[in-house]
Amino acid sequence: MATYVPAAREEEQAMLEACGLHQLDDLYGDVPASVRLTTPLNLPEGMAEMSVRREMERLAGQNTVFPHVFRGAGAYRHMIPAIVETAAGHEAFRTAYTPYQAEISQGVLQSIFEFQTDICELTGMEAANASVYDGACAAAEACEMCRERKRSRILVSESVDPKVLSVIRTYAFGRDVQVDLVPLSGGVTDPEALSALVTEDVSCLVVQQPNFFGCLEDLDKLTAQAHAGGAKMIVHFNPIALALLKTPGECGADIAVGEGQPLGIPLSWGGPYLGFMATTAKLMRRLPGRIVGETADEQGRRAFVLTLQAREQHIRREKASSNICSNEALCALRAAAYLAAMGPKGLREVAVQCASKAHYLQKALEEAGLPPVFPEREFFHEFVTHCPDAGRLLSALRREGILGGLPLSGNRMLWCATEMNTREEMDRAAAIVREVTKQ
Amino acid sequence: MKLIFEQGHPGRGTDYLGPCDVPMVSIHGALREKPLRLPEVSEIEVDRHYSQLARRTHGVNDGFYPLGSCTMKYNPAINEYAASLPGFTQVHPLQEADTAQGCREVCERLKAMLCEITGMDAMTLQPAAGAHGEFTGLLLIKAYHRAMGHTGRTKILVPDSAHGTNPASASMAGFEVVSIASDENGFVDLGALKAAAKEDVAGLMLTNPNTVGLFDPQILEITRIVHEAGGLNYYDGANLNAVMGVARPGDMGFDVVHLNLHKTFSTPHGGGGPGSGPNGCKQFLAPFLPGQDTPESIGNVRSFGGNFLVAVRALTYLMTIGREGVPQAAKHAVLNANYMRVKLSDLFPMAYDRICMHEFVMSLEKLKEETGVSALDVAKAMLDHGIHPPTMYFPLIVHEALMVEPTETETRETLDEAVRVLREIWEKAQQDPSSMHHLPETTPVCRPDEVAAARNPRIRYDFEAMGR
Numbered sequence: 001m002a003t004y005v006p007a008a009r010e011e012e013q014a015m016l017e018a019c020g021l022h023q024l025d026d027l028y029g030d031v032p033a034s035v036r037l038t039t040p041l042n043l044p045e046g047m048a049e050m051s052v053r054r055e056m057e058r059l060a061g062q063n064t065v066f067p068h069v070f071r072g073a074g075a076y077r078h079m080i081p082a083i084v085e086t087a088a089g090h091e092a093f094r095t096a097y098t099p100y101q102a103e104i105s106q107g108v109l110q111s112i113f114e115f116q117t118d119i120c121e122l123t124g125m126e127a128a129n130a131s132v133y134d135g136a137c138a139a140a141e142a143c144e145m146c147r148e149r150k151r152s153r154i155l156v157s158e159s160v161d162p163k164v165l166s167v168i169r170t171y172a173f174g175r176d177v178q179v180d181l182v183p184l185s186g187g188v189t190d191p192e193a194l195s196a197l198v199t200e201d202v203s204c205l206v207v208q209q210p211n212f213f214g215c216l217e218d219l220d221k222l223t224a225q226a227h228a229g230g231a232k233m234i235v236h237f238n239p240i241a242l243a244l245l246k247t248p249g250e251c252g253a254d255i256a257v258g259e260g261q262p263l264g265i266p267l268s269w270g271g272p273y274l275g276f277m278a279t280t281a282k283l284m285r286r287l288p289g290r291i292v293g294e295t296a297d298e299q300g301r302r303a304f305v306l307t308l309q310a311r312e313q314h315i316r317r318e319k320a321s322s323n324i325c326s327n328e329a330l331c332a333l334r335a336a337a338y339l340a341a342m343g344p345k346g347l348r349e350v351a352v353q354c355a356s357k358a359h360y361l362q363k364a365l366e367e368a369g370l371p372p373v374f375p376e377r378e379f380f381h382e383f384v385t386h387c388p389d390a391g392r393l394l395s396a397l398r399r400e401g402i403l404g405g406l407p408l409s410g411n412r413m414l415w416c417a418t419e420m421n422t423r424e425e426m427d428r429a430a431a432i433v434r435e436v437t438k439q
Numbered sequence: 440m441k442l443i444f445e446q447g448h449p450g451r452g453t454d455y456l457g458p459c460d461v462p463m464v465s466i467h468g469a470l471r472e473k474p475l476r477l478p479e480v481s482e483i484e485v486d487r488h489y490s491q492l493a494r495r496t497h498g499v500n501d502g503f504y505p506l507g508s509c510t511m512k513y514n515p516a517i518n519e520y521a522a523s524l525p526g527f528t529q530v531h532p533l534q535e536a537d538t539a540q541g542c543r544e545v546c547e548r549l550k551a552m553l554c555e556i557t558g559m560d561a562m563t564l565q566p567a568a569g570a571h572g573e574f575t576g577l578l579l580i581k582a583y584h585r586a587m588g589h590t591g592r593t594k595i596l597v598p599d600s601a602h603g604t605n606p607a608s609a610s611m612a613g614f615e616v617v618s619i620a621s622d623e624n625g626f627v628d629l630g631a632l633k634a635a636a637k638e639d640v641a642g643l644m645l646t647n648p649n650t651v652g653l654f655d656p657q658i659l660e661i662t663r664i665v666h667e668a669g670g671l672n673y674y675d676g677a678n679l680n681a682v683m684g685v686a687r688p689g690d691m692g693f694d695v696v697h698l699n700l701h702k703t704f705s706t707p708h709g710g711g712g713p714g715s716g717p718n719g720c721k722q723f724l725a726p727f728l729p730g731q732d733t734p735e736s737i738g739n740v741r742s743f744g745g746n747f748l749v750a751v752r753a754l755t756y757l758m759t760i761g762r763e764g765v766p767q768a769a770k771h772a773v774l775n776a777n778y779m780r781v782k783l784s785d786l787f788p789m790a791y792d793r794i795c796m797h798e799f800v801m802s803l804e805k806l807k808e809e810t811g812v813s814a815l816d817v818a819k820a821m822l823d824h825g826i827h828p829p830t831m832y833f834p835l836i837v838h839e840a841l842m843v844e845p846t847e848t849e850t851r852e853t854l855d856e857a858v859r860v861l862r863e864i865w866e867k868a869q870q871d872p873s874s875m876h877h878l879p880e881t882t883p884v885c886r887p888d889e890v891a892a893a894r895n896p897r898i899r900y901d902f903e904a905m906g907r
Contacts, residue, residue: 002759004513004705005771006850012774015851019777019794024770027777027794028685030654035690037766041555046761049517056755060526062541064534074742075532081455083482090493091500094519097509098711100830103822103882107496108710111489114443117899121476127898130711133567136742144611163742170729170738174578174612216468246469259742269542270532270743271567272713284896290711295892298877303887308896313570313607314833318616323607326568326701330709340443340485343452344475353459360461378468394535406533423460 002048063269066403068425070361072382072416073212073406074135074161075270076262078240078350079419080338084264087337093330098290102305109304112292112329115336122242123256124249125278130290131332132324135259136164138275139206139236140171141322142255145279145286146204146232147177153202155231157182157189157222159211164236168206177203187215187374187384189222198229204254208236209245213414214358214382215374219251227252239263239276239335241380243344243351248278255279264338265331274331285311288322290329353419354381357426361417364430369437373412387413393436402429440495440883443488444900447480476902495883496710497827503853505779507798507830507842508602508650510680510702512772517759518705518752527751532743542747549754550717556765557676557696558689559719564745565730569677570604571740572697572716573644575729577612578737579695579720580642580671582727586735592641592670598627600650600834605675614641621836625651625791627661636668646675647691648682648796650834652776652842662692671695671724679703680846681773681797684766695720704753715749771847772797775854779845782858786865790837798844800837801829807839812868812875814839819886820867822879824860 007015016022028036047055069077092107099105099112112130119128132138143154154172156165158181165179172179182205183193189207198205205226209217219235226233232254237247240262248256260274261267279287285308293307313320339347358381362372370385387393390407397404402425405415417426480488497504504511521527530539550562566572577595584592595609598619606616617635622628626649636643643665648654655661662672674688674696680703688696700706701714708714720728726735730744760768773796780799784792787801803814818828818841830842845854868875879885 003764003767004515004760004848005764005767006848007771007774011851012771015774015778019774019781021777021794024774027770027773028654028682029794030656030796031682031686032656032659035659035686037684037686037690040762041684041765043552043555043762043765044758046764047758049759052517052755052758053520055758056521056751057524057526059541059544060521060524062544063526063530064538065525065529066531066534066538069531071531071533073533077529077531079455081453081482083485087485087489090489090496092493092496092498093710094707095498095500095514096496096710097504097506097511097708097827100506101497101818101822101828102887103819103879103884104497104827105495105710106883107492107494110440110442110495111492111710113899117442117444118477120899124471124473127896133571133713134742136739137567137571161742163739166739167741170578170740171611173737174574174581176613216466218469220469242471243475244466244471246471247473250472251469266528267531268528269530269539269747271741271746272748273742284898291896291898293892294897295888297884297887299885301884303884305887305889305892307889307892307898310893312603314603316607317603318606318610320603320607320610323570323574323604323611324568325570325604326708326712326714328567328709328713329711330707331713333710336443337485337489340478340480340488341453341482342455342477343479344477345450345452345479346455347475347477349454349456352463352465353456355466356459356461356464359464378466380466398538403531403534419456419459426461 002046066401068402070415070417070429071403071406073414074163074259075267076418077267077420078262080264081341083341084334084337088334093333099306102303106304109292111333111336113294113304115332116292118336118339119276119278122239123278124247125256126281127284128278129287130292130329131327132275132277132289133328134273134275135236135257136167138257138277139164140168141288142234142257142277143168143204145255145283148203151201151203152177154179154204155182155197155202156206158184159189159213160206160208160236161212187213187377188217191221191225194225198226198231200230202229202231204232204234206234206236210238210241210380210382213384214379215377216379223252240351240354243347254283260335263335265334272328272331274328274335286321289324289327350419357417357421358383361415361426364426365433368430368434370433381418382414382416384412384414387411393433396432396436397429400432440491442900443478446484447478449479451479451481453482502825503849503857504827505829505843505845506827507844508677510844510846512705512846513848514705514707515756518755521755522748522751527748545751545754549750552757553698553717554719556683557719558687559696560722561725561728562717562719563728563730564717564750565741566716566718567741567746568712568714569697569699569716570608572718573604573608574611575718575740576673576695576697577608579724579727581612582737583724584641591639594640596635596640596643600836601644601646602650602677605644625649625653626655626657629657632661632664636664638669640668640670642671642673644673644675646677648678651791651800652795652798653791654796658691677702678797681769683769685769695724700749700753705756706749706752713746713749715746768847775845775847775849779843779854779858783861786862798842800840800842802837803839803841806868810868810872812872814841816875817864820864820875820878821860823881826857826860
């Protein structure tokens with residue numbers, strides 16, 4: 001077995017003697033004998049690195065890595081420039097703790113400050129935090145920011161990703177807050193149904209852009225309706241789409257949140273990902289989690305520190321705006337490095353290629369026999385088609401190394417295309433679809 | 440140093456995509472009007488920028504990091520290798536189950552090992568950090584009492600020595616927090632606990648070893664008192680590193696635990712995350728765990744299954760150190776802490792002077808009274824010696840506290856050097872105390888003005904003010 005304990009036996013003895021003890025077990029005098037383990041744990045024996053490596057490679061090999069992916073639904077495969085790995089791969093970034101000691105943490109602190117700036121720029125909002133666990137948690141935390149004594153009920157559009165809704169519900173169970181759904185009309189939030197639902201006990205409305213079905217919501221209208229009823233507007237936004245679409249800030253939203261995974265973070269079977277949150281100056285002090293601010297040191301040099309900590313659990317304890325402590329700092333650093341590499345032109349190009357390829361795929365699938373479910377709606381890089389026999393279709397695609405769309409209830413399928421999908425592979429997928437639907 | 444936004448030139452950048460091979464479409468709906476002000480830099484500028492930021496960051500790889508309660512042990516290189524395998528990083532979370540069997544096996548194996556280490560029956564890897572695990576564990580307790588029809592159980596007992604996340608998590612789970620006093624030894628005051636353990640108690644949250652670095656020897660009585668009052672016992676696993684393989688929370692009367700894979704199980708902290716905060720519980724709570732399709736489940740606390748690549752690292756670590764390595768790590772963490780404690784206690788009074796667990800708390804109250812040199816000054820002085828300071832001013836029940844956690848992976852030479860540095864700082868505090876208030880001297884900045892930062896928050900780059 002390998003060990004990371006450096007002390008050799010004779011050192012161990014010398015150190016014990018320095019403590020006035022004879023054996024390691026003497027250190028545990030405070031642990032009652034009745035709870036001390038008398039037999040070793042039932043764990044496998046330790047292994048040398050050579051064997052561990054082999055075993056982990058074997059486990060990784062049990063997974064299928066699809067060369068062609070047409071599935072999104074909250075996790076997206078994008079091109080990640082090699083420089084992102086290089087930039088985020090510095091060991092100090094990986095092994096540092098939360099930057100409590102500003103003097104030796106200026107690097108991490110500055111990276112967070114730059115990330116906060118990026119998120120403000122993307123969303124058009126005034127203040128962002130250092131990240132939360134993922135996009136769903138960001139939405140749930142945003143709801144909590146809006147809770148007031150007489151307004152606690154949360155409205156969530158039915159077009160919000162069911163995973164996000166589920167997390168909002170779980171957090172709401174904690175606070176004993178009611179969550180109600182806003183029904184859809186033609187794949188988007190129904191504005192008429194909404195106006196009846198925004199009563200004086202509603203704290204906020206959560207809408208997703210583009211929504212779970214890929215359709216674009218009319219944010220201006222929905223925001224106006226939420227505000228007319230005295231509720232706050234939370235938009236869960238895809239960060240790539242932010243390069244093209246009217247921003248939450250421009251729509252007058254109160255809080256913008258989202259899943260930052262598309263910004264240079266690999267799929268990784270669901271995590272670690274990156275929840276981002278941005279809001280207005282007015283709501284800034286209700287943000288959960290870490291926030292980095294700029295200040296000056298004793299000699300007037302620019303310096304960065306953790307700030308507005310009066311919101312946080314280590315100061316406010318049970319009155320804190322959230323319990324969050326660890327966040328996803330290294331993922332935020334990756335996202336910032338990705339955005340620096342891409343630049344405004346590059347990110348826009350990613351968004352335009354996503355939209356173009358998704359539209360190409362949609363047409364190709366329609367011609368192959370899978371008509372769109374919401375033909376009248378504009379979409380970004382995801383769309384829903386009818387799909388009578390999802391199982392058979394997915395198997396046929398899989399044989400060609402293609403991960404097809406995500407089957408939805410009602411014989412429908414949610415498809416996604418990104419800049420990574422080539423015309424050739426989309427044509428091939430469509431040809432397979434044609435074969436299968438013909439049979 | 441410059442911000443990334445202060446570098447580059449308009450129009451500069453690298454084309455990573457190449458031409459689009461399908462006709463370009465434009466979206467006709469509501470479009471962004473404001474230009475997107477992201478950095479416009481060349482790749483070499485990105486590369487150098489992050490290299491420079493890395494040089495201004497102190498990681499475990501740079502030097503000793505005895506940050507109490509954070510368990511800054513070595514992060515093994517093989518963990519990173521395993522977590523970078525494309526067979527893990529390139530798997531979509533919504534792939535059909537039979538195409539992700541390797542991922543599932545990683546999780547199942549890790550969960551089984553963590554159950555064995557904690558003495559629990561079931562485990563979830565969904566929570567993304569320690570505090571997230573606390574919240575999840577408390578929701579299990581809430582859901583359990585609801586299911587049993589215990590409507591009046593609205594309070595969670597939390598010792599006054601607890602991490603701030605404990606009361607904050609209890610609040611988020613809708614509980615009222617009742618603070619339990621510590622006795623003069625830093626242990627739970629049993630009288631206070633008995634008085635508070637009534638029919639309105641949902642549970643107790645306890646860190647054991649506690650935040651002053653001591654194992655509470657009354658543990659069985661504590662958990663019995665709470666159980667007899669009808670409450671459940673929650674184990675905060677922040678300090679599990681001291682006792683893993685030696686004793687198990689499941690044998691101490693705890694019903695639910697959370698672990699910090701980024702502390703105890705050697706996964707890196709990432710400058711503040713990602714971490715991972717799995718929850719374990721006894722069988723009777725298992726149906727309430729998140730991320731499963733039971734009618735009792737509390738739902739999901741996060742999308743997908745959790746911070747999977749963190750789980751890969753933790754499994755790699757446990758496979759490497761194995762059955763013998765788990766208790767060995769714990770015992771040496773405790774040995775290293777005690778070794779430093781005895782070598783410092785003549786100059787630095789210990790808040791509780793007895794054999795400690797994996798960390799100890801010094802009180803610099805006397806030094807401050809006599810010389811004006813505070814815990815903060817001592818911590819800042821350590822920075823000039825390339826050592827990350829201990830945790831400062833925590834726990835709140837100790838004045839001028841410095842909490843030292845060396846971890847098991849440090850060599851005796853490193854511990855000796857840290858002891859030497861601290862003793863030298865103590866000497867300097869006696870001889871030249873006024874010089875101590877303006878350290879460190881060797882770092883890029885010295886004592887940034889935190890008050891000004893909070894009073895006039897500048898939390899993003901101001902393009903307009905900088906003429907960009």
